[in-house]
Amino acid sequence: MAENREVTIYDIAKHLNISAATVSRGLKNSPSVNKNTRKKIAEAAVELGYQSNTFASSLRSKSTHTLGVLVPRLNSYFMSSVLAGMENAANRHGYNLIIAQSLEDAEKEKLNAATMFNKRVDGLLISLSYDTQNINHLEPFFKRKIPVVFFDRVHPHNASTSIVINNYGAAYNITKHLIDQGCRRIMHLGGNVLRNVYKERFDGYRQALKDHDLSFNEKMHFISTLSEKAGAEAAKHILNLTAAKRPDAVFSANDTAAVYCMIALKTAGLRIPEDVAFAGFNNDPISKVIEPNLTTVDYSGDTMGNTAVTNLINHLKGISNLYSTNSITLRADMIIRASSLKKG
Amino acid sequence: MAENREVTIYDIAKHLNISAATVSRGLKNSPSVNKNTRKKIAEAAVELGYQSNTFASSLRSKSTHTLGVLVPRLNSYFMSSVLAGMENAANRHGYNLIIAQSLEDAEKEKLNAATMFNKRVDGLLISLSYDTQNINHLEPFFKRKIPVVFFDRVHPHNASTSIVINNYGAAYNITKHLIDQGCRRIMHLGGNVLRNVYKERFDGYRQALKDHDLSFNEKMHFISTLSEKAGAEAAKHILNLTAAKRPDAVFSANDTAAVYCMIALKTAGLRIPEDVAFAGFNNDPISKVIEPNLTTVDYSGDTMGNTAVTNLINHLKGISNLYSTNSITLRADMIIRASSLKKG
DNA sequence: TTGTACGCGTTATCAG
DNA sequence: CTGATAACGCGTACAA
Numbered sequence: 001m002a003e004n005r006e007v008t009i010y011d012i013a014k015h016l017n018i019s020a021a022t023v024s025r026g027l028k029n030s031p032s033v034n035k036n037t038r039k040k041i042a043e044a045a046v047e048l049g050y051q052s053n054t055f056a057s058s059l060r061s062k063s064t065h066t067l068g069v070l071v072p073r074l075n076s077y078f079m080s081s082v083l084a085g086m087e088n089a090a091n092r093h094g095y096n097l098i099i100a101q102s103l104e105d106a107e108k109e110k111l112n113a114a115t116m117f118n119k120r121v122d123g124l125l126i127s128l129s130y131d132t133q134n135i136n137h138l139e140p141f142f143k144r145k146i147p148v149v150f151f152d153r154v155h156p157h158n159a160s161t162s163i164v165i166n167n168y169g170a171a172y173n174i175t176k177h178l179i180d181q182g183c184r185r186i187m188h189l190g191g192n193v194l195r196n197v198y199k200e201r202f203d204g205y206r207q208a209l210k211d212h213d214l215s216f217n218e219k220m221h222f223i224s225t226l227s228e229k230a231g232a233e234a235a236k237h238i239l240n241l242t243a244a245k246r247p248d249a250v251f252s253a254n255d256t257a258a259v260y261c262m263i264a265l266k267t268a269g270l271r272i273p274e275d276v277a278f279a280g281f282n283n284d285p286i287s288k289v290i291e292p293n294l295t296t297v298d299y300s301g302d303t304m305g306n307t308a309v310t311n312l313i314n315h316l317k318g319i320s321n322l323y324s325t326n327s328i329t330l331r332a333d334m335i336i337r338a339s340s341l342k343k344g
Numbered sequence: 345m346a347e348n349r350e351v352t353i354y355d356i357a358k359h360l361n362i363s364a365a366t367v368s369r370g371l372k373n374s375p376s377v378n379k380n381t382r383k384k385i386a387e388a389a390v391e392l393g394y395q396s397n398t399f400a401s402s403l404r405s406k407s408t409h410t411l412g413v414l415v416p417r418l419n420s421y422f423m424s425s426v427l428a429g430m431e432n433a434a435n436r437h438g439y440n441l442i443i444a445q446s447l448e449d450a451e452k453e454k455l456n457a458a459t460m461f462n463k464r465v466d467g468l469l470i471s472l473s474y475d476t477q478n479i480n481h482l483e484p485f486f487k488r489k490i491p492v493v494f495f496d497r498v499h500p501h502n503a504s505t506s507i508v509i510n511n512y513g514a515a516y517n518i519t520k521h522l523i524d525q526g527c528r529r530i531m532h533l534g535g536n537v538l539r540n541v542y543k544e545r546f547d548g549y550r551q552a553l554k555d556h557d558l559s560f561n562e563k564m565h566f567i568s569t570l571s572e573k574a575g576a577e578a579a580k581h582i583l584n585l586t587a588a589k590r591p592d593a594v595f596s597a598n599d600t601a602a603v604y605c606m607i608a609l610k611t612a613g614l615r616i617p618e619d620v621a622f623a624g625f626n627n628d629p630i631s632k633v634i635e636p637n638l639t640t641v642d643y644s645g646d647t648m649g650n651t652a653v654t655n656l657i658n659h660l661k662g663i664s665n666l667y668s669t670n671s672i673t674l675r676a677d678m679i680i681r682a683s684s685l686k687k688g
Numbered sequence: 689t690t691g692t693a694c695g696c697g698t699t700a701t702c703a704g
Numbered sequence: 705c706t707g708a709t710a711a712c713g714c715g716t717a718c719a720a
Binding site for chain 3: 705706707708709710711712713714715716717718719720
Binding site: 402 | 712713714715716
C-alpha cells in the first residue's frame with residue numbers, strides 16, 4: 001500500500017503528458033519553457049510531493065552547491081562565529097556547508113580532506129590543524145582545480161586565497177600599548193610558532209620590544225596550547241619568578257589563556273593592572289566579564305567566515321578577478337580595557 | 345594535456361583487464377573477491393589517483409552517510425559544544441554532517457529542512473527555532489521514514505527520539521537551593537514558554553516556590569531572548585523596583601542573561617550575593633569568570649551531541665530497539681558557586 | 689570468484 | 705518552445 005518510490009520528474013512528466021526534459025527545465029524556471037507550462041509543472045510538483053534529488057543532479061551537472069569546511073576545533077567562540085558567518089553567506093547564495101574538525105590532528109585533517117573531496121564539494125574552506133606540516137593532502141583539490149580558501153591558520157599557496165587579519169600589526173600595536181603604559185618587562189603567552197598566526201603575533205610583539213629598546217629573552221616567551229590550564233600554568237610560572245624577574249605585563253595570544261592567568265594571579269594576591277597588566281587576543285566574551293576587563297584585539301570570526309565564503313563563491317561564479325591579490329587582510333582593531341591601563 | 349576527466353572504476357578496470365563490477369566490489373573489500381585481486385585493485389586505485397564519487401554511489405545505494413543538523417544559531421557556546429560532540433560521534437561512524445542555522449526564524453527552518461531533504465540526508469538532527477509552531481515542514485522526513493532526532497528544543501512526536509535534560513528538575517533544584525539559602529523573593533529570567541526548555545524551567549521554578557509556600561506573581565517572570573542586552577534590561581527593571589519589591593535572588597534560564605544582569609547590578613552598587621543572589625543555566629565559560637562565580641546547571645552540549653548522533657546512527661544501523669523509550673534524558677547537575685551563597 | 693547488463697534521477701545535446 | 709536519447713559513476717541481480 002504505502003508506495004515508497006521517489007517521486008521523480010518522470011512522474012510529473014507523465015502526469016502532464018510532457019517530456020521529462022521539459023519538466024527538468026521547467027523546474028529550474030528556464031526561460032526557454034512556456035510560462036504556462038512552467039506554472040503547470042510547478043503545480044504538479046507540489047501536488048505530487050516532488051522533491052528534487054540533489055545528487056542525481058550533481059552526478060550529471062558536476063556541481064554540488066556544497067562547500068567543505070575543515071577546522072581544528074568546533075567548540076571555541078571564535079570558530080563558532082566563523083561558522084555562523086560562513087553559513088549565513090553560503091545560505092544567501094544557495095550553498096550548503098559540510099563541516100568537519102581535525103581536532104588539531106594532521107592525520108584526521110587528511111582523512112577529512114579526502115572525505116570532502118569524495119563528496120565533491122565545490123570548494124574547500126580550511127584552517128590548518130596545530131601540527132599540520134605540509135598540504136599534500138590538498139593536492140587532489142589543486143589538481144582538479146577545486147578552489148581552496150585558507151583562513152586564519154593559513155599556508156602559502158599561490159593558487160589559493162588566504163583570509164587573514166594582520167596578526168603582526170595587531171600584536172605590535174597591543175604590545176606598544178603596554179609599553180606606552182609604562183610596562184618594561186612584557187611576557188608573551190604564545191602558541192606553536194609553526195602556525196602563521198602565532199608566529200606573527202610573536203614577531204609583532206618582539207619587534208615592538210625592539211623598537212622601544214626593550215630586551216627580549218626566551219624566558220619571556222611561554223609557549224603552550226593557550227588553554228585554560230595553560231593560562232593557569234603560566235601564572236604559576238610567573239609566581240615562581242623572583243620579584244625582579246617577574247613581568248609587569250603579559251600579552252597573550254588568546255583571551256582564554258590571558259583570563260585564566262589573570263584569575264590565578266589575582267587569587268595569589270597580585271593586583272591587575274598595577275602589578276601585572278594584561279592584554280589578550282580575540283575579543284572573546286570572557287574578556288568583557290573578567291575584572292578588570294581585558295584589553296584585546298577585536299578579531300571578528302563572523303566577518304572572516306563571511307569573507308571567506310563570499311570570496312569562494314565569487315570565484316566559483318567566475319566573478320572574481322583571478323589576477324587580484326590572493327590574500328585578503330581583514331581589520332582587527334585593538335580594544336583597550338582596564339586590564340592594561342596602568343595608573344600614575 | 346591536462347586530462348580533466350574523473351578517474352572512475354572503469355579506468356581501474358581497464359588498467360587491470362577486469363570488469364568494473366569486480367573493481368566496485370574489490371574497493372569495498374568484499375570477501376567475494378579474490379584477495380590478490382583486491383590488492384591489485386587497491387594499488388591501481390592509488391596509482392591512478394582514483395577517488396570514489398560519493399553521490400554516484402548514493403544515487404545507486406540510496407544512502408548518503410550524511411546527517412543533517414539544523415539549529416537555531418551556531419554561535420553560542422552551548423551549540424558549538426553540541427556540534428563538536430556530534431561531529432565526533434559522526435566521524436567515528438563514518439558519517440558526515442551538513443549544518444544549517446535557522447537564526448530563530450521558522451521560515452528559514454522550513455527552507456533548510458527542505459534543502460536537507462533534497463540532499464537526502466540519512467537522518468536529521470534538529471533543535472527548533474524560537475518561533476517554530478508546528479513541524480509540518482518535517483513531514484517529508486516522516487513520510488519517507490527518515491529518522492529525525494530532536495534535541496534540546498524538542499517537539500513531541502511519537503515516531504522520533506528526543507534528547508533532553510531534565511529542565512524541570514534542574515530548575516526546581518536550583519530554585520530550591522536559592523530558597524535554602526534564605527531567598528524569599530526570587531525572580532526568574534525566562535525565555536519564550538512556547539519552547540519546552542523555557543516552559544519547563546519556568547515550571548520547575550514555580551513548583552519550587554509553591555512547595556515552599558512562597559508566592560509567585562507574573563511580575564517576577566521577566567521574559568526575554570536571554571541575550572546580553574536582555575540581561576542588562578532585566579537589571580534596569582530590578583533597579584527600578586522599590587526596595588520592598590526588589591528580588592533577593594534571580595534565577596536565569598541561561599548564563600548570559602544572568603551574567604550581564606549581575607554586571608549591571610554590581611555597577612549600580614548592589615552586592616552579590618548579599619543583596620541579590622544569582623543562579624544561571626548552562627555552565628557557560630563566562631559563569632566561571634564572573635565574580636562571584638555563578639551557580640549554574642552543568643548542561644553538557646558535548647554529551648548531548650554525542651548522544652543524539654549515536655542514537656540516530658544506531659537507529660540507522662537497526663541496532664536500536666524501536667520499542668525502547670523514545671525520549672532520552674541526560675543528567676545535568678547543579679554546580680554551586682559563590683553567587684548564590686548567602687552569608688549568615 | 690568474476691562478468692554482463694541494467695537502473696538510480698537528473699541534465700546536456702541535438703534535432704525538430 | 706519541446707522531445708528523444710544518451711550519459712554522469714556506481715552497485716547489484718543474475719548468469720557464468
